[in-house]
Amino acid sequence: MRSTRRALTAVVSAAALLVASACGSGDDDESRATTVEVFTWWAEGGEKAGLDALVARFAADCAGQTFENGVVAGGAGINAKQVLDARLRQNDPPDTFQVHAGAELLDRIDAGQVADLTAAFDSWGLREALPDGLVEGLTVNGKIYSVPAGVHRANVVWTNDQVLSDAGILLPPKSLAEFVGNLKRLRAAGVESPLALGRDWTQLMLLEAVLLSELGPQRFTGLFTGTTPWTGTVVTKAIKDYGTILEYSNADRDSLDWPQAQRLLIDGKAGYQLMGDWAAAELTANSFAGYDTFVFPGNGTAFQWLADSFTLTTGAANPDGATCWLRTVASAPGQQAFNARKGSIPARTDAPTEGFTDYQIATAADWKSGLPVPSCAHGSACSQPWQNAANAALGAFSTSGDAGVLQSALAAAAKQFIRRQ
Numbered sequence: 001m002r003s004t005r006r007a008l009t010a011v012v013s014a015a016a017l018l019v020a021s022a023c024g025s026g027d028d029d030e031s032r033a034t035t036v037e038v039f040t041w042w043a044e045g046g047e048k049a050g051l052d053a054l055v056a057r058f059a060a061d062c063a064g065q066t067f068e069n070g071v072v073a074g075g076a077g078i079n080a081k082q083v084l085d086a087r088l089r090q091n092d093p094p095d096t097f098q099v100h101a102g103a104e105l106l107d108r109i110d111a112g113q114v115a116d117l118t119a120a121f122d123s124w125g126l127r128e129a130l131p132d133g134l135v136e137g138l139t140v141n142g143k144i145y146s147v148p149a150g151v152h153r154a155n156v157v158w159t160n161d162q163v164l165s166d167a168g169i170l171l172p173p174k175s176l177a178e179f180v181g182n183l184k185r186l187r188a189a190g191v192e193s194p195l196a197l198g199r200d201w202t203q204l205m206l207l208e209a210v211l212l213s214e215l216g217p218q219r220f221t222g223l224f225t226g227t228t229p230w231t232g233t234v235v236t237k238a239i240k241d242y243g244t245i246l247e248y249s250n251a252d253r254d255s256l257d258w259p260q261a262q263r264l265l266i267d268g269k270a271g272y273q274l275m276g277d278w279a280a281a282e283l284t285a286n287s288f289a290g291y292d293t294f295v296f297p298g299n300g301t302a303f304q305w306l307a308d309s310f311t312l313t314t315g316a317a318n319p320d321g322a323t324c325w326l327r328t329v330a331s332a333p334g335q336q337a338f339n340a341r342k343g344s345i346p347a348r349t350d351a352p353t354e355g356f357t358d359y360q361i362a363t364a365a366d367w368k369s370g371l372p373v374p375s376c377a378h379g380s381a382c383s384q385p386w387q388n389a390a391n392a393a394l395g396a397f398s399t400s401g402d403a404g405v406l407q408s409a410l411a412a413a414a415k416q417f418i419r420r421q
């Protein structure tokens, strides 16, 4: 299958994109591939439920095209991104791949691996339908290279209400200090690992949440634009507090992906988990309803956002089919179907909210009224090499506990990669 694709590989021109925006227009060309390989890391549970909903829309929208599941499991694309790298290097690209909106795509744009989607983006009315800030986040040198499917919030804490109430904790903590107090209280009540945590990138999420509490939204964002130094004393204090919180997490954190960490919460072995709001769909997939959520203590109205988006690879074997996939992703019904299952909110402001939970409705309101801040762990703030360096530094700290080394490594990563934003 892939070799047929490679034989058909051609660089996609802007003109081809416009032609392709009338889906299925090339059906009479027998030599054209009709399989669209969509590369994601949504392999199971709530993530797969979201993907399946999008695939059903694609089948209805793009007659004559067949979805091929190019999926590589592993939260936040930790494995998929490596496989994608290798495939792109070997000139074996999928037709379209999942990426986070923002800085994460910069290197692939520089390498000419993704097509300019500006003309299609405009013809589908996305410039009007998406919030201005998101369009800005997607724009690189005046061009658009990916189409967002939905927006997730990263800085959310998920609870096991039974575990908390057994320890006498009935309200969400209002500050970081109170949160640490609750972790201590849970431990004293016999909960060995009050905070469920997973591997490196989930640890980066936790550090980002702590940094956001201590620096505030503006100075937090400045860490990624160069206006806030990583060497400052507030960062030192945040790392110290992060280290304290880490002591209340499960000792096997470095070997767990996020759904396995979530399992600790579901099984009543932990009281809290910090995770993006894809956690809701996974909890539903596991039939667990005994939870609540709150924004990470001290984050105020900061909405740490990330947007799952799709690209068109320049080497796509089936650019017409892939463009039809993107058109489904971009459409209001596509976003309604996908986000209702995935737990995110539509990137479009005009998508119907039918089938959405109360949490999603409230999050959509927060997205409008809150202060948007980007995420490094999920690519809206950091380029991919920066993200990799930060993940590695957090993984090392998890074993060594050396705060000075962590701060130096994070400062060095910022210094090395900040020019690329």
Ligand code: GAL
Pocket (backbone or CB within 6 Å): 041, 042, 047, 074, 075, 076, 077, 100, 152, 258, 276, 278, 306, 307, 308, 378
């Ligand atoms: C994020 C992605 C989400 C979810 C999560 C866990 O990076 O944007 O959609 O899949 O990883 O895998």
